[in-house]
Structure formats: structure tokens, C-alpha cells
Amino acid sequence: xxxxxxxxxxxxxxxxxxxxxxLDAGPGVLGLLGPNGAGKTSLLRMLATVIPPTTGALxxxxxxxxxxxxxxxxxxxxxxxxxNLGYYPGFTVTEFVEYFALLKEMPAAAxxxxxxxxxxxxxxxxxxxxxxxxxxxxxxRRVGIAQAIVNQPDLLLLDEPTAGLDPEQxxxxxxxxxDLGQTAxxxxxxHLVEDVGAACTQVAVMDAGRIVFHGTPAELTERGEGTDAxxxxxxxxxxxxxxxxxxxxxxxxx
Amino acid sequence: xxxxxxxAVPTRAWHLARPGRLLxxxxxxxxxxxxxxxxxxxxxxxxxxxxxxxxPLWVLRAATIQSHALLIFAPLLAGVAAxxxxxEGRRHTVDLVSITAxxxxxxxxxxxAATAAWAEAVxxxxxxxxxxxxxxxxxxxGPLWWPIAVGAVGVAAACAVGYAAGALLPGRxxxxxxxxxxxxxxxxxxxWIEHNGSYAQIWPLNVQGPFPDxxxxxxxxxxxxxxxxxxxxxxxxxxxxxxxxGLASARGGRWLRGLAAWxxxxxxxxxxxxxxxxxxxxxxxxxxxxxxxxxxxxDRPVSYTPVCARSAVPVCLQPAYAxxxxxxxxxxxxxxxxxxxxxxxxxxxxxxxxxxxxxxxxGNGIAFGGPVLSGHPVTLLLPLSGLTLAGEGNTTAAxxxxxxxxxxxxxxxALVGLASPVGPQxxxxxxxxxxxxLSPGAAAQHAIVSAMAKVAGLELGEDQIGRQSAGQRxxxxxxxxxxxxxSSASRLAAAExxxxxxxxxxxxxxxxxxxxxxxxxxxLSEIP
Numbered sequence: 001x002x003x004x005x006x007x008x009x010x011x012x013x014x015x016x017x018x019x020x021x022x023l024d025a026g027p028g029v030l031g032l033l034g035p036n037g038a039g040k041t042s043l044l045r046m047l048a049t050v051i052p053p054t055t056g057a058l059x060x061x062x063x064x065x066x067x068x069x070x071x072x073x074x075x076x077x078x079x080x081x082x083x084n085l086g087y088y089p090g091f092t093v094t095e096f097v098e099y100f101a102l103l104k105e106m107p108a109a110a111x112x113x114x115x116x117x118x119x120x121x122x123x124x125x126x127x128x129x130x131x132x133x134x135x136x137x138x139x140x141r142r143v144g145i146a147q148a149i150v151n152q153p154d155l156l157l158l159d160e161p162t163a164g165l166d167p168e169q170x171x172x173x174x175x176x177x178x179d180l181g182q183t184a185x186x187x188x189x190x191h192l193v194e195d196v197g198a199a200c201t202q203v204a205v206m207d208a209g210r211i212v213f214h215g216t217p218a219e220l221t222e223r224g225e226g227t228d229a230x231x232x233x234x235x236x237x238x239x240x241x242x243x244x245x246x247x248x249x250x251x252x253x254x
Numbered sequence: 255x256x257x258x259x260x261x262a263v264p265t266r267a268w269h270l271a272r273p274g275r276l277l278x279x280x281x282x283x284x285x286x287x288x289x290x291x292x293x294x295x296x297x298x299x300x301x302x303x304x305x306x307x308x309x310p311l312w313v314l315r316a317a318t319i320q321s322h323a324l325l326i327f328a329p330l331l332a333g334v335a336a337x338x339x340x341x342e343g344r345r346h347t348v349d350l351v352s353i354t355a356x357x358x359x360x361x362x363x364x365x366x367a368a369t370a371a372w373a374e375a376v377x378x379x380x381x382x383x384x385x386x387x388x389x390x391x392x393x394x395x396g397p398l399w400w401p402i403a404v405g406a407v408g409v410a411a412a413c414a415v416g417y418a419a420g421a422l423l424p425g426r427x428x429x430x431x432x433x434x435x436x437x438x439x440x441x442x443x444x445x446w447i448e449h450n451g452s453y454a455q456i457w458p459l460n461v462q463g464p465f466p467d468x469x470x471x472x473x474x475x476x477x478x479x480x481x482x483x484x485x486x487x488x489x490x491x492x493x494x495x496x497x498x499x500g501l502a503s504a505r506g507g508r509w510l511r512g513l514a515a516w517x518x519x520x521x522x523x524x525x526x527x528x529x530x531x532x533x534x535x536x537x538x539x540x541x542x543x544x545x546x547x548x549x550x551x552x553d554r555p556v557s558y559t560p561v562c563a564r565s566a567v568p569v570c571l572q573p574a575y576a577x578x579x580x581x582x583x584x585x586x587x588x589x590x591x592x593x594x595x596x597x598x599x600x601x602x603x604x605x606x607x608x609x610x611x612x613x614x615x616x617g618n619g620i621a622f623g624g625p626v627l628s629g630h631p632v633t634l635l636l637p638l639s640g641l642t643l644a645g646e647g648n649t650t651a652a653x654x655x656x657x658x659x660x661x662x663x664x665x666x667x668a669l670v671g672l673a674s675p676v677g678p679q680x681x682x683x684x685x686x687x688x689x690x691x692l693s694p695g696a697a698a699q700h701a702i703v704s705a706m707a708k709v710a711g712l713e714l715g716e717d718q719i720g721r722q723s724a725g726q727r728x729x730x731x732x733x734x735x736x737x738x739x740x741s742s743a744s745r746l747a748a749a750e751x752x753x754x755x756x757x758x759x760x761x762x763x764x765x766x767x768x769x770x771x772x773x774x775x776x777x778l779s780e781i782p
Contacts, residue, residue: 045349048349048353049353050349050352050353068507068508068510072355072507073355075353075354075355076355078353080349080350080353082349082350084346085350086342086345086346086347086348086349086350087345087347088283088341088345088347089345090283091283095279095282095283098275098279099276099279100350100354102272102275102276102279102356103276103351103354103355103356103361104354104355104356105272105354105355105356106272107272108271108272108274108275109271111275147350
């Protein structure tokens, strides 16, 4: 398993962002669904080693990220696209991706080819020398994806990766996700249920800091069958049904 | 968005190449790169022009580079470095850069190094130009590196302080605040040094304390004591700033935290030790001496072959001052002509190092000695240091000659026995001593000085006669005549009488009466 999460919590002051999550994931694409404030981004930031858990145990790529040396090893094999991608407007696309390739301690001689490959994979080859300040929001998102995948990570964490992408790019991105999921563990946090249906082999639904569903997209679809859950597509209805059940259970236990 | 590429296999050579690539990337996109034209313009205006306006003495130009470059560059560099340092905070890339395998501190050090490298390129490039020109213009000596080293470390330290401020307190106002604070710190140093003669010497813009820039590093080696202390201070500040950066960003890595802590502590200790050492500094004859850093070898005079003018009384200068020889010879000529052949008159004029001592008043003023008659046959030992040389600032050759004429008067003072042998005079306040009660002998001495000055074309007012100084004729109010002392009018009358004599008669009288005049045994009535 590339990801082993055991009863992990995370608090920010009085706010419980993640409230006891346990989850295992191997190679493949795991979609992380949930409403705003469900704790998806906090969970992803813990997996990305940005923040440590308040309690609980976390093992990434078979290592405990609390130690400096294993954490550094994890980070070499990690790709992360944050929800709000910061960037340096004066850098070109190539420079920005190269910068992160070097920070990820890629061998210097391998960097140019890896950078070019990553840029090509997000279809920005024609904009490789463009300054980031000249790019649209969707292109910037693709630059963010390129920096995340430049080191061919074994663990790829993408927070809202398709936000700002046009339909054509979203289709292409789903294909990229499926390709990456062949060898790596990819976790995609998203609001867009159709992305999950098209690209993910596994799906987890979070609500109020907890995982309330973990299974395949087909299993999530089944949860919505025969219910009056809201949604235009079967997967959406399954998602709505899972959330409704989880909230009812929470109210009952309270 | 398409298929995958092949992973590369790391080797040792690739590991070594990575920092180079990172630095190259930072150099290419560093905000300081955009400031290079401005820095170059500022260097040209604030350093190059003042340097080239000075006479081609290495020490003058080195001192100008250190003090001017730091004053002009440091605030701007701190501001730009703070802007660079705050990049991650301003651009919201903290999450991205803090989860990379390379320690964030290393990435920050690369960005700081790129920032400092551009600043150093301008500073060292400008210095190379100034030194290249000086090498063609200077008549003696070689480049001084200590002031240049202080400037170079000061540039890096300003970048480090600014970068650390920007990284630790990111915000759009950090850069201007850093620039203003560095400027205020430099300004505070200027005020501090006015009121403190020891600790404040560490001020990085200070080259050799109260010494004029042409008064050291010529006759004796440049004393590096203060420069070493300043390097310790600036290096310490730089290390502490970079260490603090590491402490804040090296989460998790024990050895990194240890290294950052060690660097911070070592930097603070070095800076504190430097200030402590500066507290032991004392002004000596040829510069500032810090006992713990002083090398006695620096106290040995520098050997040189003087350049001399072929005049009736040869005038010899240190070769660094060769360009001033014609002015010095022409200015001293009239007085030397008047006294040539008189017993006790100098047969040769030799430039000597400035003689100085710490002044007694609070502050860090020093006193300079004037010209001295010494030896057998008598030689006039003439220090030029302390005068504003022709070409220094906006000083013209005429203004330089005007200053030299005060040396003429001092020569006459010395000749008639008015000047003290070494004669430390106030160099900071300009106050001089006017005898309150002139004895008959002293009155005659003053009258002769006044007469010969008049003959030689010197314009000495009555209130100047009798002042002991050479070169620091000042502003002290003359006291009123006391009962029993010869009146000012009688002194003037005697001076007028003597000046009106034919040159041969004056000369003959001086030959026969100089010894008595010097001994104070000649009265006004005995002056023909």
C-alpha cells in the first residue's frame, strides 16, 4: 500500500478539520469527493506532508513521514498540486517546472528531458517559453499539474485539478490520470463527480472530517439506486445518497 | 495530455550539477537582475564620479568606494532582497516549496546567493573599473583590498538581512521597510560615531576613523585592524540572518536545525566580538589600532624613493603625491627664497607622514601636527595630509595652494621660534591658542613673521600673527592686549618697517639676529 492512514485527525484551533480518518490506497486513481469544508484539502495537505496530523498514524510509500529522512524520501517521490496554485509570474512555463524538478532533487542532467515531457503531457508544449503572467487560469492549472508530475511521482495528490480547465482539456486530463494511475497512487480531490466516474478506480466520500464511503465508482452508483437522492447522473445520486445517509447517522448518534 | 516519459538514473555528477542549475535559474529570474542598470547608474554617480574626482591615490579611492558604495547600495539591496525573500509568501507558493525534497533553506540560500551575486557583480565590476583607471593614473603604490573586502561583505550582508526579513515577514511593505531600516541604521551609525570614539568605529562606512583619507596607507602600511573587525561584524550579521532563515524553515531536519542554530549563534558571536574589539580601538599615528588584531609589522614605514623638485631649496614629496610637486614648490618658493641662507633655515623640504594624536575633548577628533624644522642641516618636515588635495572633492589647484600658504606661515613661525617642535593642534574644533600676554621677545618674533609673510605675499591678518598652528588656523577669538605688553600697533609698525627694508638688508639682519630672535632676546625697538 502506498498510503496507510490510521485514525488520523487534524485540528486548527477549535475547528476539527479531519476527525478520525482511516484509509488505505495502492496504485490507481482515488477520487476524493465531498462538500465544501468536508476536510478534503486538510487530508491532502497531511498526505503531502505540508502539515502533520494532530493524532493518528500515517505511512506514505511505506515510510513514516514524521522522521526527516523518510519524509525527504517521500517528498522525492511525491507530486502535489495545491488547491490555490501559487506561481512566479516572471518565470516561463519551462523555468517554473524546472524549478520544482530541481527542488524535488531530480538528477540535474535528467531535468531538461523530464521538464519537456511533463509540459508536453499537459499540452503546453507551444507555451513552454511563455511567461506565467501571460497564461490563462486553465493553462496555469496545467502548469501546476506539470510541476506535480515532473518527477514521475509514486504518490500524486491533486486538489481540484480540473478547476478552470475547458471540457476538451478535462477529457485529456482524465486520460492522463488513468495513465498515471497505472503505476502510481493518485488521489484527486474534486467536486466534479463526472471526473471521478471517468478516471477513478476508487472513490472516497468525505463529510464533516470523516470518510463516509470508500469503494468503487460502481458501488457508489449502486448506493443511489432506488432512492430519491438528488442528482442528474447515477453517480451524483449515489454521492447524494451517501451524504444524506451519513448526515442522518450523525444526527442520530448526536 | 499524453503518455509518460522515462525516469532518469541519478549519479554523483548530477547531484553536483543540481545546485548549479538552481542557481542559474535563480540568477535568470532574480529581481536584482532588473536593478542592475539602476545599481550601475548609482555606482557611476555616487562612487565612480567621486573616486575619479579625487587625486589618484589608491587609499583615497579605496576609502571612497567602501564608504560611498555601502551608503548608496545597502538600503536598496536590502529592499530588493526583501522583495525576493518574500516571494513565496506573496505568491502563495509556501505549500509547494515546503514539501520538496531539497530543504527549503537550501532553496532560499540559492535565491539569496543569486540576489547577492548580481549586487556583487555591480559592486566588484564598478570597483574593477575604478581600480583599472587608478592603475593608469597613480604614480605610486598598489590597490588596497581591505576596504574593498569590507564593501563586498557589506553588500552580501545587506542582501542577507533584507532576504531574511522578506522571508520571515513576507508582505508588500517588507521591502520598503527593510530599505528604510537599513538606511536609518547607517544614519544612526553616523550619529553614534560623532559621540563615541571607540565602539562606533565599527560603523561599516568608517574607513580609518577621524583620519583624512590621504593620511594613512602611504607612508605606513594600511592598518587592517578596523577592516578586520568590520568584516567580522558584517560577516556575523550575514551569518546570523541566514541562520535565522534556516531556523525558521528547516522543520524536521535535526542536522539542518543544528547547522542553522550554529550559524546564527556564530554570527551573533562574531558581530558581538567585533563590536567588543572596536571598543578597544585607539587612534595612533598612522591609523586605528585594535591591539588584539594588530600586526606589529604594519608599524614599519613603507620604503620609497621621493620625487624632488630642482629648486634652490629642494622640495621632495612621497611619489604618490608627485602630481602635486609643482604646486607645492611654487607655493613654498617665495618664503623659502626669503630665508635661504639664514642660519637655522631649512636647506631641504621633505614630505612626511601626518603626525596625529587623540584629542582630549569628547568625541573622536584627532590633532594633526604641522611642519617641523628638524636636524642638521635643517630640514623642513612637511606633512601634506590633512590638507584638501587638489582634485579632492571640488578643490582646485588654487585652493590647494591657498591651504599650503598656511604652511608657509608655519615655516616662518618655526624659523623664529614660535612653533612648538611637534605642535599637536586641534584638528576637530579648529580652535587655536592666541597668546594672551606677548612678551617683548615674542612680540618681536610675531612682527618678523608678519613682515616676512607680507614680503612673501602671504595675507596674514593681525589676529593670525602669533597663532601657533600650521594648517589649522582657526576661529578662536583673540584676547585683548594686557597691560605692559607691546601693543598691536607697535608690532604692526615694526613689521611694516622690516618689510620695507631691501631684501639684502632683511637677509643680513636675520643672519646676525636670528639666534637672539629665537631666544626671545630681541625687542620691537631693535627691529630696523
